[in-house]
Amino acid sequence: MPKQANRFPGIKQLTSGKWQARVFHDRGEESKNFSRQDDARTWQRNLKNDLDRRPEGIIRSKRKWVATLLTPTGVATKDFTDLDLAIEWHRKGLEQIKTGRWIDPDTADAALSEYVQTWLDNKVEISGKTLATYHSQLRVHILPVLGAFSLPSIRNSDIRSWIAELTDAEVGATTIKQSFRLLKQILDGAVTDGLITWNPAIGIKLPKQPKKKARAFTPEQVSALAGECGKYGNLVHFLANTGLRISEALALQARDVHLGQKKLDVFRTWTTDATGKKLLGSTKTRENRTIPISPAVAAIVEPLMAGKGAEDFLFIGHCGEALDYGYFRRAYFAPAVEKLGLGDATIHWLRHTCASMMIKIGAPLTMISKILGHSSLKMTLDTYAHWYEDDSEHWATVLGNSYIDAAASQNTRIKQS
Secondary structure (H helix, E strand, O other): OOOOOOOOOOEEEOOOOOEEEEEEEOOEEEEEEEOOHHHHHHHHHHHHHHHHHOOOOEEEEOOEEEEEEEEOOEEEEEEEOOHHHHHHHHHHHHHHHHHOOOOOOOOOOOEHHHHHHHHHHOOOOOOHHHHHHHHHHHHHHHHHHHOOOEHHHOOHHHHHHHHHHHHHOOOOHHHHHHHHHHHHHHHHHHHHOOOOOOOOOOOOOOOOOOOOOOOOOOHHHHHHHHHHOHHHHHHHHHHHHHOOOHHHHOOOEHHHEEOOOOEEEEOOEEEEOOOOOEEEEOOOOOOOEEEEOOHHHHHHHHHHHOOOOOOOEOOEOOOOOEOOHHHHHHHHHHHHHHHHOOOOOOOHHHHHHHHHHHHHOOOOHHHHHHHHOOOOHHHHHHHHHHHOHHHHHHHHHHHHHHHHHHHHHHHHHHHHO
């Protein structure tokens, strides 16, 4: 009986003596060569069985199993040499999509330190100064502890431990709060980008720290400081009378002053870019504001306007450029504070001084907030609420008297009727 060269369909012997097995499927033809016919038959049978049992969403292409998912973030595909691994990946993906917990498998292992750069690159709306602060907080406080963690692996307990470490290291309460807020923002971005399904920073409450109360100078102290600051005493009086931030005051140009209309435009502030270079930018709240010019402020400003062009700065240094904050603080303000024995007083106290004086004369909270350029009334009240406490007895008396007057008026009307 003659020898059969092809006992099985799709299997043939080559001139080299090897056996070639072929399988036809929806993506074309696939073949493989073997030294033994039995091995060729086994491969062919197994591949056909796998093709029959593969679920929808998995195809055979280029000798691999390709699993495809339509996800909330787009189409996700992954190649496998083993069908069972492809089926498991596909099954888990479908389950995640159904329950709203989909995580892109290509980025699931991305470390926090890797994602941070992407997050920073997309923060185009922040100032250079803020960006520099973010870089500092990340470098010093966040990434040394949490940077190597993959995003999905960060747990609520990891963040709590990190906060405890910062506290034990005696990092300031404000710095801890700012660093935590930054971390939470970054993790919010990871949720939005589909890299994690929830923000592990949610629900964490920072240790309560006693809030420092805003402190201010008395009018006598302001005058004394102005006297010690020599030619820049006008700046001291200006800050105390307007409540501007020092960086806003030093960014003022002649065109911002409208003496005839008795108003002052606050459109700019000095800030820095990520490298520390000084530049003019938007105000802290990114909102322009106009404040009234009092006769006292007009008397300060009018001499400063003499002979200046529209874009000349109001307060200038010895080189004719805008007065530098650091120079003024080191060369004038700090020595004045030390000489007068005012302890830890800062330039920002002059802003608080303006607020305290407005509160004492009964200015509405809305007007105080507008002049100071606060982002909300809540911020104004949170900062200066303690200065209203001294008036509590007075207003309680006024309230009580109003009830007495109302009751007396009501009794009079009853008797008359």
